[in-house]
Amino acid sequence: MNGIDVARVRADTPSLADRVFLNHAGSSPNPTPVLDAVIGHLRDEARLGGYEAARNRADDLADVRRSIATLIGAGPDTIALATSATDAWETAFWSIPWRRGDVVLTCRSEYVTNAVNLLVARDRFGVRTSVVDDDEHGQIDLTDLERHLEDPAVRLVTLCHVPTHGGLVNPAAEVGRRCRDAGVAFLLDACQSVGQLPVDVESLGCHLLTATGRKYLRAPRGTGFLYVRPEVNDLIGAELTPLGSGVPHGTRPTGTRSRPTHRDSSRSSGAAPPRWVWEPLSTMPWSSASRRSPNGSGSWPGTFGLPSSASTA
Numbered sequence: 001m002n003g004i005d006v007a008r009v010r011a012d013t014p015s016l017a018d019r020v021f022l023n024h025a026g027s028s029p030n031p032t033p034v035l036d037a038v039i040g041h042l043r044d045e046a047r048l049g050g051y052e053a054a055r056n057r058a059d060d061l062a063d064v065r066r067s068i069a070t071l072i073g074a075g076p077d078t079i080a081l082a083t084s085a086t087d088a089w090e091t092a093f094w095s096i097p098w099r100r101g102d103v104v105l106t107c108r109s110e111y112v113t114n115a116v117n118l119l120v121a122r123d124r125f126g127v128r129t130s131v132v133d134d135d136e137h138g139q140i141d142l143t144d145l146e147r148h149l150e151d152p153a154v155r156l157v158t159l160c161h162v163p164t165h166g167g168l169v170n171p172a173a174e175v176g177r178r179c180r181d182a183g184v185a186f187l188l189d190a191c192q193s194v195g196q197l198p199v200d201v202e203s204l205g206c207h208l209l210t211a212t213g214r215k216y217l218r219a220p221r222g223t224g225f226l227y228v229r230p231e232v233n234d235l236i237g238a239e240l241t242p243l244g245s246g247v248p249h250g251t252r253p254t255g256t257r258s259r260p261t262h263r264d265s266s267r268s269s270g271a272a273p274p275r276w277v278w279e280p281l282s283t284m285p286w287s288s289a290s291r292r293s294p295n296g297s298g299s300w301p302g303t304f305g306l307p308s309s310a311s312t313a
């Protein structure tokens with residue numbers, strides 16, 4: 001990215017003192033300013049207690065939201081802090097008041113925990129997922145996407161911008177344009193692109209964007225964020241509102257405020273699944289072991305048997 005003083009960044013990275021670091025930023029070594037801030041805050045917590053220490057850093061947390069907003073070309077009131085990218089993604093996804101028969105479109109390179117949530121939505125709430133085909137380069141096939149978007153039951157498109165393995169970059173702006181034209185909400189997992197590539201929410205056209213802190217942003221683990229474009233509420237029939245003061249979950253409780261979307265106002269809206277619905281998943285046999293695709297294909301939707309465009313369910 002432009003404007004990075006590489007010599008200074010290297011000087012701020014203690015792990016470079018005694019090793020060549022070939023980590024692709026799957027989880028970055030923390031630079032000195034991050035280390036100092038985290039250790040300093042732990043000392044404050046030990047001295048003052050957690051609430052007082054947090055109160056003392058409220059302005060800094062607001063600055064974090066502002067700097068994230070600047071980085072991705074958004075307004076500060078559109079950013080909620082989260083405890084991970086997965087947390088941010090789930091917050092956005094489960095804020096949608098899903099109705100039986102709704103359809104989510106996803107890509108073959110969907111991230112594993114996102115795919116697991118699609119399974120839960122299918123099994124518990126009758127939300128169908130269709131996996132859009134890849135083109136010959138492995139990117140999402142835009143023609144197949146257009147075909148799927150003709151289905152009025154499509155409520156959300158989720159795309160992984162830069163999937164975990166392999167260096168693929170999906171054409172997110174092209175997907176965003178098609179979602180806008182179709183009036184469908186677009187949730188972009190930008191976990192591996194924010195900090196690595198220029199990411200601008202206006203040109204990408206996404207309504208929701210999630211990312212982690214621990215990769216290219218070089219923040220500690222246990223950090224992430226959710227961007228919410230205010231207009232998304234009209235598309236999904238919910239009220240997603242990033243809260244101020246760095247509260248990790250950027251949504252109001254759902255289920256009580258759901259209303260039909262303009263795409264199908266004839267269907268009644270069901271109650272939205274509450275957040276706790278996710279927790280039983282941690283007890284499922286494949287949830288902890290599911291970091292790597294067992295079939296080597298890199299397609300988590302395929303591994304879990306979510307249908308491709310050839311056989312939509």
Ligand SMILES: Cc1ncc(COP(=O)(O)O)c(C=O)c1O
Nearest residue numbers: 084085086111163164189191212
């Ligand atoms: C594309 C993608 N999305 C989401 C995640 C999850 O990030 P987190 O651990 O912050 O939930 C990862 C982590 O590897 C990822 O590569």
